[in-house]
Amino acid sequence: QVQLVDSGGGLVQAGGSLRLSCAASGRTASRSAMGWFRQAPGQERKFVATIGLNSGVRYYADSVKGRFTISKDNAKNTVYLQMNSLKPEDSAVYYCAAAKWGVPTVSTEYTYWGQGTQVTVSP
Numbered sequence: 001q002v003q004l005v006d007s008g009g010g011l012v013q014a015g016g017s018l019r020l021s022c023a024a025s026g027r028t029a030s031r032s033a034m035g036w037f038r039q040a041p042g043q044e045r046k047f048v049a050t051i052g053l054n055s056g057v058r059y060y061a062d063s064v065k066g067r068f069t070i071s072k073d074n075a076k077n078t079v080y081l082q083m084n085s086l087k088p089e090d091s092a093v094y095y096c097a098a099a100k101w102g103v104p105t106v107s108t109e110y111t112y113w114g115q116g117t118q119v120t121v122s123p
Contacts, residue, residue, distance in 0.1 A: 002026045002112040006096040009117030012086055016121070020081040022096030022114055033103040034079040035110060036070065038092035038119075045095065045107050049081060052103040059105050064090075086121045093118050 008020040022034060035050035049060045049070040058070055069082040079096060094117050097110035104110065 002028060002031060002098050004096050004098060004112055004114035006094065006114035006117045008081075009094060009119045011120045011122065013122050014087055016086050017082070017084045018086065018119060020083070020094055020096070020117060020119075022079045022081075024077040024079075024098060028077045030100055031098040031112075032101055033099040034070075034072065035097050035099065035104070036079075036081045036094055037097060037107055037110075038090075038094045039116075040092040043092075047105045047107065048094070050099075050103055050105060051079065055103070057103055059103065083119070086119075088121045088123050091119060091121045 003025045004022055006022045012018055033050050033052050036048040037045045038048050039045040047061050051058045051070045051072055067085045072079045096114040098112040099110045
């Protein structure tokens, strides 16, 4: 089992920045990738970004390219999501997740999930 604790959400004005963190514990060696997803009220959970823990390869949703950066600190078993130039439409609950195979961009291929952290961007 892998436990994930995500944090760093909050309220920020449009154009501002936030950095989310996701700390993993447990059988961390079983992970192949760590991703971030977000879910706004009444909407399905959507892919935001992912990073391969060995390869370092990164994928982003088109809506966040150039504004968000995913990074990792393997020594700390922590993944970060730096979010810049935030927009009101970025408001959502953000979830980190761990995959056991590959570097997927779909939520169904992630096995472990954090509890979520709320990001609210005011106009």
